[in-house]
Amino acid sequence: MRKSCTKIVVALSAIALSSIAAAQVTPGLPVQPLNPPSAPAATQQAPASRPALTPQEQQTIAGLTGPAPQSAASTRPAAIHAPPPTLTVKPGVTTIFGIARSQTNRLVVPFRTPAITTSSAADISVDPAGVVYVKTDSNEPVSLFIYDKPDPTLAIAVSMVPADIPPVSVQLRVPNYYPRAASEPEVTRAGDRAAARGWETEQPFTETVKGLFRTLALGKVPDGYSFGKPDAGSVARARCDMPGLTIEPMQLMTGYNMLVVVSRVTNLQPVAVDVVETGCRGDDVIAAAAWPAVRLRPGQATELYVAIRAQVEDVGSESRPVLVREGR
Known part of the structure; x- marks a missing residue:
């Protein structure tokens, strides 16, 4: 009995093996191997080599994948130029x-x-x-x-x-800059206010201003006017803006209703420059005139006369020292 059972098991095993072999070669039968054998190393194909890229193609690819390379023109330092005059x-x-x-x-x-x-x-x-x-x-x-x-x-x-x-x-x-002058005018020749008042009022105002400039051009001092060096206040009130020219206030003459600042104007530019009197636009400026030249060659100088109104003195009451200036 035991032998017959053994024969039956052997026979069934043979039938099962023959069925699997038939399934592997039978078309249309779905078979999923669990551990398929790996392909031999000799059968693997080497990856195809890429063709060499031209420099233009490399630049195009670099522009798509990263920042574009700087050209020679962009890396060249900016040219340095001379300043204007x-x-x-x-x-x-x-x-x-x-x-x-x-x-x-x-x-x-x-x-x-x-x-x-x-x-x-x-x-x-x-x-x-x-x-x-x-x-x-x-x-x-x-x-x-x-x-x-x-x-x-x-x-x-x-x-x-x-x-x-x-x-x-x-x-x-330097815009709106003027050299610092003394805090007080330096008088080298005293004036006479009464005589200055008579000289200023003996003719129409326009003629007085013309006569004032004519007297200065002749190298003289008007009657009754004091003569000295300008102070910071008069220089600031007689300030003129003349690009390309250097203005140096040198003299101050004080009358009754007017005072005059005489400056030396020098052209330090390599080209000719005009003296434009309309550049003297202060609130207290009466008139301005240049003499003997209004168009200056390089290195040439001329005189500039600027007449300004004299500050009115308050004689109605006696002044006192101020103790607190904040808020005044």
């Missing part, structure tokens, strides 16, 4: 401009007694007339603080970049 500068703001390398450059400043502060090793000299000369053989910028020696609270800052350009001559102009 007149350059407006402001205190507290550094002004940058180009200068000639290994050449002498010239800066005309608005200060009477200019002084400089710098850490640069460049060759720098200061002319008391208001001119600063700069020369450098280096490529490093030359930075300066320039100010008026009696009044260092106001300074202008410049940074000059050396370049292969012609020598530079530039006038630095």
Whole structure:
């Protein structure tokens, strides 16, 4: 009995094996092998090599996948140019401009007694007339603080970049700036107010102003007028704006209803410049005139007469020292 059972099991096993073999070769029969054999290494195909890209194609791909490469023109430093003949500068703001390398450059400043502060090793000299000369053989910028020696609270800052350009001559102009004058006028010749009043009122006002300027042009002082140096108040009231020209108040003549500030106007530009009297526009300005020239060649100077109204003195009551000025 045991032998017959054994034969039956063997027979069933043979039938099962033959069925699996038939299923593997029978078309249409779905068979999912659990552990399929791996393909031999020799049968794997090597990846196809990519063709070499042209430089234009590489640039196109770089533009799609990342920032575009900078061209030679964009990486080239900006060209350095010389400044205009007149350059407006402001205190507290550094002004940058180009200068000639290994050449002498010239800066005309608005200060009477200019002084400089710098850490640069460049060759720098200061002319008391208001001119600063700069020369450098280096490529490093030359930075300066320039100010008026009696009044260092106001300074202008410049940074000059050396370049292969012609020598530079530039006038630095500070808007609404005028050199500080003395707090009180310095009188070298006393006047006579009564005589000045008679001289001013003996003819029409327009004729008086013309006669005043005519007398000054002849190098004389009008009758009754005092003569001396201007103070800060008269200089501020007789202020004139004339780009390209340097104005130096030198004399003050005081009459009864008028006083006159006489200035020396110099053209430090390389081209001719006109003296435009309408640049004197203060509230107290009566008239202005230049003599003997109104069109100045480079380096030429002329006189400028500015007549302003005399301040009215309050004689109705006696003045007293003020104890508190805040809020007045």
